[in-house]
Amino acid sequence: MANQNAKGLKRLINACFFSVAGFKATWQHEEAFRQEVMLLLVTTPLALVLGDTALEKVLLIGSVVLVLLVELLNSAVEAVVDRVGFEHHELSGRAKDIGSAAVMLSLIWAAVTWTLLLL
Numbered sequence: 188m189a190n191q192n193a194k195g196l197k198r199l200i201n202a203c204f205f206s207v208a209g210f211k212a213t214w215q216h217e218e219a220f221r222q223e224v225m226l227l228l229v230t231t232p233l234a235l236v237l238g239d240t241a242l243e244k245v246l247l248i249g250s251v252v253l254v255l256l257v258e259l260l261n262s263a264v265e266a267v268v269d270r271v272g273f274e275h276h277e278l279s280g281r282a283k284d285i286g287s288a289a290v291m292l293s294l295i296w297a298a299v300t301w302t303l304l305l306l
Contacts, residue, residue, distance in 0.1 A: 209259070217262045219290070220255070227251045230301075243304050250297035257293040261286035 193201050213220045230251050238244035264286040268279045 213259055213262050216266075217258070220258050220262060223251075223254050223258055227255060237305055246300055247304060250300035254290070254293045254297050257289050261290050 214224070227248075231248055234244050234247035234251075238247050264282055268282050271279065
């Protein structure tokens with residue numbers, strides 16, 4: 188286990204390793220995350236070509252990055268809920284449904300952003 192009392196540069200280095208581990212775990216265990224990364228890989232070059240200004244390009248790419256951020260948080264919620272137990276519980280189901288709704292809302296936001304900027 189890493190030193191939880193690390194300070195300064197050591198704390199930042201530890202945080203980077205934890206973040207990489209989080210990306211790896213999400214990539215390995217979450218198909219939706221892999222699909223959304225593929226979406227980012229396809230849409231980023233499109234945004235760079237189709238966006239007229241730097242701001243438009245950032246908004247187009249950022250809207251898809253937002254989807255990845257929400258998916259990471261949703262995956263974390265699902266992992267914690269599953270850690271607590273696999274038996275059906277109303278609150279566990281609600282937590283997972285709310286996380287899923289957040290992902291859906293971020294996808295809608297990305298679609299609206301792309302539509303408004305490109306049409």
